Amino acid sequence: xxxxxxxxxxxxxxxxxxxxxxxxxxxxxxxxxxxxxxxxxxxxxxxxxxxxxxxxxxxxxxxxxxxxxxxxxxxxxxxxxxxxxxxxxxxxxxxxxxxxxxxxxxxxxxxxxxxxxxxxxxxxxxxxxxxxxxxxxxxxxxxxxxxxxxxxxxxxxxxxxxxxxxxxxxxxxxxxxxxxxxxxxxxxxxxxxxxxxxxxxxxxxxxxxxxxxxxxxxxxxxxxxxxxxxxxxxxxxxxxxxxxxxxxxxxxxxxxxxxxxxxxxxxxxxxxxxxxxxxxxxxxxxxxxxxxxxxxxxxxxxxxxxxxxxxxxxxxxxxxxxxxxxxxxxxxxxxxxxxxxxxxxxxxxxxxxxx
Numbered sequence: 001x002x003x004x005x006x007x008x009x010x011x012x013x014x015x016x017x018x019x020x021x022x023x024x025x026x027x028x029x030x031x032x033x034x035x036x037x038x039x040x041x042x043x044x045x046x047x048x049x050x051x052x053x054x055x056x057x058x059x060x061x062x063x064x065x066x067x068x069x070x071x072x073x074x075x076x077x078x079x080x081x082x083x084x085x086x087x088x089x090x091x092x093x094x095x096x097x098x099x100x101x102x103x104x105x106x107x108x109x110x111x112x113x114x115x116x117x118x119x120x121x122x123x124x125x126x127x128x129x130x131x132x133x134x135x136x137x138x139x140x141x142x143x144x145x146x147x148x149x150x151x152x153x154x155x156x157x158x159x160x161x162x163x164x165x166x167x168x169x170x171x172x173x174x175x176x177x178x179x180x181x182x183x184x185x186x187x188x189x190x191x192x193x194x195x196x197x198x199x200x201x202x203x204x205x206x207x208x209x210x211x212x213x214x215x216x217x218x219x220x221x222x223x224x225x226x227x228x229x230x231x232x233x234x235x236x237x238x239x240x241x242x243x244x245x246x247x248x249x250x251x252x253x254x255x256x257x258x259x260x261x262x263x264x265x266x267x268x269x270x271x272x273x274x275x276x277x278x279x280x281x282x283x284x285x286x287x288x289x290x291x292x293x294x295x296x297x298x299x300x301x302x303x304x305x306x307x308x309x310x311x312x313x314x315x316x317x318x319x320x321x322x323x324x325x326x327x328x329x330x331x332x333x334x335x336x337x338x339x340x341x342x343x344x345x346x347x348x349x350x351x352x353x354x355x
Contacts, residue, residue, distance in 0.1 A: 076134050076135075076136055079136060080106050080135060080136050080139060080154075081106075083108075083136075083139050083143065084108055084143065084146075085106035085107055085108055085139075085142070085154075086106075086107045086108075086109065087104050087105070087106055087107070088104065088105045088107060088184075089102045089103065089104055089105075090103055090104070090105045090155070090176065090177050090180040090181070091103040091173060091176045091177070091180065091218075093158070093173075093218075095158065095162075095163035095164055095165065096163060096164030096165055097164065101158060101163060103155070103156050103157060103158070103173060103176075103177075104135075104155070104156045105123065105153045105154075105155050105156075105177065105180070105181070106135055106139075106142075106153060106154050106155075106156075107151065107152075107153045107188070108142040108143055108145075108146040108151070108152045108153070109146060109151055109189075110146050110147070110148075110149050110150065110151070111147075113151070113189055114189055115186070115187060115188070115189040116189060117189040117190070118189070118190065118191040119149060119150060119151045119189055119190045119191060119194075120149075120150050120151070120190065120191055120194035120195075120196070120345070120349075120350035120351070121150060121151040121152070121153065121181060121188070121190040121191070121194065121195050121196070122142075122145060122150055122151075122152050122153065122195070122196040122197070122198055122233065122345075122350075123153040123154070123155050123177050123178065123181060123195070123196070123197055123198070124137075124138035124141060124142065124152075124153065124154045124155065124198045124199050124203065124207075125154075125155055125157060125174055125177075125197070125198070125199035125200075125202075125203030125204070125206050125207050126138065126154070126199065126200070126203045127199070127200040127201030127202050127203045127204070127323070128159060128201070128202055128203075129201070129202050130159055130160060130166075130167050130170050130202045130205075131159055131160045131161050132159055132160075132161045132162075133159060133202070133203070135154040135155060135156050136154070137154070137200065137203075137326065138154040138198070138199075138200075139154065140327040140334075141198075141327075141338065141341070142154055144338055144342075145341075145345075148342065148351055149351065149352070150345075150350065150351065151188060151189065151190050153177075153181070155173075155174070155177045157170055157173035157174060157177070157206070158170060158173055165263075166261070166262060166263025166264075167261065167262040167263060167264075167269055168216060168262060168263040168264045168269060169263070170202070170205075170206050171206050171209045171213065171216045171269050172216045172217070172218055173206070174197065174199075174206035174207060174209060174210050175209070175210050175213075175216060175217050175218070175227035176217075176218055176221060176227070178195060178197055178210050178226075178227045178228070178229050179217075179221055179222070179225050179226070179227040181195055182195055182225055182226060182227075183222065183225045193230060194230055194349070194350055195229050195230055196229050196230060196231040196232060196233055196280075196345070196350065197210045197211065197229040197231075197232050197233075198232065198233035198234065198235075198341075199234065199235070199237065200234075200235035200236060200237070200323070200325060200326070201235070201236055201237065201238060201292070201293060201322065201323070202238060203237075204234040204235055204236060204237025204238065204239075205237050205238035205239065205241075205271065207229075207232055207233075207234060207237065208232060208234055208237050208239055208271040208282075208301075209269060209271055210227060210228060210229050210232075211228060211229055211232045211271075211279050211280045211282065212271040212274040212275055212276075212279055213268075213269065213271070213274050214274070215268060216268075216269070228280065229280055230280055230348075231280050231281050231282070231344075231345070231348050231350065232280055232281070232282040232283070233282075233283055233341050233344065233345075234282060234283065234284045234285070235285050235286075235325040235337065236285070236286045236287060236290055236292070236293050236298075236322055236323065236324070236325070237271075237284065237286075237293070237298070238293050238297070239270075239271045239272050239284075239293075239297050239298060239300070239301040240270060240271075240272045240297040240300055240301070241262070241266040241267070241269060241270035241271075242265075242266045242267035242270045242273060244272065244273075244300060271301065272297075272300055272301045272304050275301070275304040275305055275307075275308050275310070276308055277308050277309050277310065278310070279305060279308065279310045280310075281310070281311035281312070281344075281348050282305065282310070282311065282312045282313070283312075283313045283314075283315070283340065283341065283344040284298050284301065284302065284312065284313070284314045284315070285315045285317065285325060285333075285337050285340060285341075286298040286314065286315070286316055286317070287316075287317045287319075287320030287321050287322065287324045288316045288317060288318055288319070288320065289318075289319055289320060289321050290320070290321050290322045290324075291321065291322070292321070292322035293322060295316060298314055298316075299314065301314075302314040313344065315340055317333055317336075320332070320333060324337075325337040342354075
């Protein structure tokens with residue numbers, strides 16, 4: 001692919017290090033492809049090479065579907081309610097057996113909140129490789145943002161272990177959540193023009209999809225109500241699900257496997273491939289030693305966003321791996337990521353600066 005074609009696709013070919021496809025590894029959340037870089041990314045990602053060979057992230061092995069439950073476990077449901085969340089069903093859908101599934105939003109309101117308020121809002125999506133995970137992952141972030149005056153929510157969505165679904169269904173659920181929040185803004189007491197999506201890892205992927213993808217809205221939903229957020233807050237998100245740059249030499253079997261896990265052509269749900277002008281302002285926080293979702297993929301997304309004229313702030317954390325942002329993580333950066341999230345939300349007008 002020549003440079004002009006790469007730029008037309010929203011990628012500046014001179015902005016990346018060469019990336020080599022290396023080997024498949026197993027990690028706690030997902031099975032992905034490991035990467036090696038030919039030269040280190042410097043702190044500002046200022047090193048440029050003449051071409052991007054490929055950045056491919058193949059996420060998730062969904063080989064088994066143990067359908068041992070279709071909703072969150074009672075203990076998880078109880079814990080999140082006891083933490084102060086109100087519960088709303090945002091979507092009624094089905095699992096792979098065509099059985100009814102109700103998906104919840106767990107909502108944290110500021111003290112004294114009323115339905116007549118016009119508060120900014122955010123919805124978080126948990127990580128877990130689209131296979132598992134719990135909405136309790138973002139309880140602490142929600143409680144913090146509620147204390148700052150936002151309506152903060154954490155969403156359940158369909159995953160393969162509970163529902164036998166594919167990645168495309170996760171994407172549709174995320175878009176449904178944003179649309180439901182906007183459609184019910186007056187009931188929730190929020191500003192429909194101040195809705196952010198956020199999430200980590202696989203949840204960061206589907207949050208990013210709400211701001212980049214034009215496909216995968218549910219056909220029965222009201223398309224006159226947008227499913228696109230007004231800002232995005234992403235923690236080590238999966239942003240590159242298909243080759244970038246020169247086409248990678250991969251076996252037909254590998255491609256077939258990728259397509260099966262996603263349920264669709266992976267490129268159609270790869271956020272970086274759908275960056276265009278008008279994508280909401282975004283902050284990405286990513287560990288530089290992440291081997292689950294390599295830091296280079298976040299760099300690729302940032303460059304694509306800036307090439308398209310969008311605002312994207314990437315913060316790379318030295319010596320931090322996957323999930324470094326989670327509360328309670330030893331030697332993690334929860335407090336720092338909350339501080340950066342706050343600063344970003346102030347900068348886009350969602351929050352007032354602390355005095």
